[in-house]
Amino acid sequence: MAALLEIRNLRKSFGGVAATDDVNLEVAMGEIHAIIGPNGAGKTTLISQLSGGQKPDRGSIRFRGANITRRPAYTRARLGIARSFQITSLVMDMSVLDNVALAVQASDGHSFRFLKPARSITHLRDAARDMLLQVGLGDRADQPTAALSHGEHRLMEIAIALATGAELLLLDEPMAGLGPEESTQMVAFLKLLRGKKTILLIEHDMDAVFALADRISVLVYGKIIATGTPDEIRGNVEVRHAYLGEE
Amino acid sequence: MSMTKRSIWPTLGFLLLLLVVPLGFYFYDNAFYLDLATRLVILGIAATSLNLVLGYGGLISFGHAAYIGIGAYAVGIPVYHEFYGGFDSIASTNGLFQIAIAVGIATLFALITGAISLRTKGVYFIMITMAFAQMAYYFFLSLDEYGGDDGLVIEVRSEMPFMDMDSPVQLFLLCWMSLVVAMLIVRTIVHSRFGMVLQGAKGNNERMVTLGYNTYVYRLTAYVISGAMCGYAGALMGNFSSFISPAMMEWGRSGELMFMVILGGAATTLGPVLGSAAFILLEEIFSSVTIYWHLPFGLLLIGVVLFARGGLTGMFRGRGN
Ligand SMILES: Nc1ncnc2c1ncn2[C@@H]1O[C@H](COP(=O)(O)OP(=O)(O)OP(=O)(O)O)[C@@H](O)[C@H]1O
Ligand SMILES: [Mg+2]
Numbered sequence: 001m002a003a004l005l006e007i008r009n010l011r012k013s014f015g016g017v018a019a020t021d022d023v024n025l026e027v028a029m030g031e032i033h034a035i036i037g038p039n040g041a042g043k044t045t046l047i048s049q050l051s052g053g054q055k056p057d058r059g060s061i062r063f064r065g066a067n068i069t070r071r072p073a074y075t076r077a078r079l080g081i082a083r084s085f086q087i088t089s090l091v092m093d094m095s096v097l098d099n100v101a102l103a104v105q106a107s108d109g110h111s112f113r114f115l116k117p118a119r120s121i122t123h124l125r126d127a128a129r130d131m132l133l134q135v136g137l138g139d140r141a142d143q144p145t146a147a148l149s150h151g152e153h154r155l156m157e158i159a160i161a162l163a164t165g166a167e168l169l170l171l172d173e174p175m176a177g178l179g180p181e182e183s184t185q186m187v188a189f190l191k192l193l194r195g196k197k198t199i200l201l202i203e204h205d206m207d208a209v210f211a212l213a214d215r216i217s218v219l220v221y222g223k224i225i226a227t228g229t230p231d232e233i234r235g236n237v238e239v240r241h242a243y244l245g246e247e
Numbered sequence: 248m249s250m251t252k253r254s255i256w257p258t259l260g261f262l263l264l265l266l267v268v269p270l271g272f273y274f275y276d277n278a279f280y281l282d283l284a285t286r287l288v289i290l291g292i293a294a295t296s297l298n299l300v301l302g303y304g305g306l307i308s309f310g311h312a313a314y315i316g317i318g319a320y321a322v323g324i325p326v327y328h329e330f331y332g333g334f335d336s337i338a339s340t341n342g343l344f345q346i347a348i349a350v351g352i353a354t355l356f357a358l359i360t361g362a363i364s365l366r367t368k369g370v371y372f373i374m375i376t377m378a379f380a381q382m383a384y385y386f387f388l389s390l391d392e393y394g395g396d397d398g399l400v401i402e403v404r405s406e407m408p409f410m411d412m413d414s415p416v417q418l419f420l421l422c423w424m425s426l427v428v429a430m431l432i433v434r435t436i437v438h439s440r441f442g443m444v445l446q447g448a449k450g451n452n453e454r455m456v457t458l459g460y461n462t463y464v465y466r467l468t469a470y471v472i473s474g475a476m477c478g479y480a481g482a483l484m485g486n487f488s489s490f491i492s493p494a495m496m497e498w499g500r501s502g503e504l505m506f507m508v509i510l511g512g513a514a515t516t517l518g519p520v521l522g523s524a525a526f527i528l529l530e531e532i533f534s535s536v537t538i539y540w541h542l543p544f545g546l547l548l549i550g551v552v553l554f555a556r557g558g559l560t561g562m563f564r565g566r567g568n
Contacts, residue, residue: 051457072461073457074456074458077457077458089457090454092450093450094447094450102444102455105443107459113441116440117438118439118442
């Protein structure tokens with residue numbers, strides 16, 4: 001498998017804290033690659049550098065072979081990288097459908113179009129509605145986003161990432177704050193994406209991670225201390241000590 | 248905000264009233280209300296243009312009076328040279344030429360100041376737009392040839408094809424039609440794909456950038472369109488008052504435009520016009536009650552800007568934004 005995403009010697013520190021400490025990572029086309037690690041390990045910081053929200057101090061990021069380390073965030077989205085946020089990030093005063101339609105619109109050529117009402121452009125609306133149906137929010141499409149529950153917002157995050165049509169999804173704790181039932185639903189949905197999308201998945205929920213991931217990397221204090229299949233990670237002594245520690 | 252389809256009838260009704268009532272008074276020999284209405288409508292255009300960036304873009308521009316000034320000087324300066332010589336290349340009483348200058352310079356000013364201002368956020372954006380407007384203010388203040396502080400009487404109104412700007416009725420009709428067109432332009436823009444991006448960036452800029460939108464460029468475009476429209480309003484204002492002075496672009500004037508948008512209802516089509524109407528009305532009332540009206544009036548404006556949620560349009564719909 002060719003690497004879709006290649007991270008080399010990536011570093012980022014905040015003051016004295018190295019949030020990303022010489023990270024090397026490859027994500028293969030089509031795989032679900034999970035990143036686990038304790039709170040404050042630098043998982044979100046890593047994702048932000050991939051999506052362009054934060055600039056690395058050093059190192060390089062290659063996507064489809066092209067160096068994107070210094071590319072602004074909006075160009076990365078166009079290249080095919082989408083992100084969901086650990087802390088829900090939606091346009092709260094627009095409808096659910098508007099939020100998703102904006103994601104569809106983003107990959108539908110430029111938006112310097114001033115005349116036609118966006119809400120009457122059927123291919124944008126239909127694609128957005130379809131996306132909402134897929135994540136189970138079909139009946140919520142016309143609600144104001146602010147009126148939805150936390151669990152529904154988490155689903156919207158996924159729908160939006162998918163609606164951009166991106167190949168690589170960076171999902172930052174999609175299960176954060178979900179109840180057991182909602183989590184099960186989310187895992188089931190993410191399973192459906194296996195083989196269709198490449199996913200870099202950050203998750204604290206170990207059951208979810210072991211159920212979904214093709215490979216897992218363990219991040220501790222900004223360093224990747226192990227990468228392997230779920231079985232390899234389960235058996236890794238160092239990982240147990242550093243993170244899974246319970247046994 | 249954008250979920251429910253709002254009825255268009257209140258807007259049409261209000262615009263119709265705005266057309267019929269002042270003309271009615273005028274034909275019953277009361278010219279005062281037509282004068283008031285003309286000013287209202289011109290301010291309505293300016294407020295509508297501000298609403299594009301303030302209401303729909305969430306960009307608190309505190310410098311829009313500069314565009315009114317620029318537009319008005321674009322009428323006054325060519326007329327001045329037509330009468331008193333010098334600067335032959337711009338000496339003109341041709342209205343279309345003057346409007347082209349007004350819109351052109353307003354566009355350029357918006358492009359340059361917007362490109363810089365939009366690099367900042369929040370309170371810095373407010374401050375820097377205000378600073379640029381004050382720069383324009385001091386620039387015109389320093390032009391002694393055009394009266395400096397005292398301003399300049401515009402000797403003749405713009406010469407326009409098919410109409411006579413000296414006729415109060417025709418001038419009013421032009422302004423009223425311009426307002427309708429301005430409202431239509433803004434309404435069309437905000438509902439377009441461009442407008443969705445602009446509004447999305449107001450609600451959550453980081454999300455929009457992550458989706459792939461270079462929101463800076465979208466905002467700058469909106470800012471330039473807004474500045475150009477406001478410059479046009481300035482050209483009308485010059486014709487209406489036949490007088491220009493730097494005072495037209497003082498920061499207080501910019502604050503009044505913000506007041507109109509916010510009081511009337513930001514991010515609505517009719518809001519800025521309702522706000523202009525309320526402004527004109529309040530100004531009349533306050534100034535007739537006391538000559539010390541500026542202070543209480545100013546306090547009222549600040550109160551509204553701070554506390555009005557949804558403005559008048561929101562109130563009529565029985566909800567706060
Ligand atoms: N903007 C910032 N400024 C300063 N320090 C930061 C900033 N963002 C993150 N950090 C620090 O960097 C480290 C990594 O933070 P990060 O949010 O990436 O961790 P995380 O693995 O996502 O944690 P969690 O599991 O809690 O989401 C932490 O020590 C955090 O305090
Ligand atoms: Mg995190």
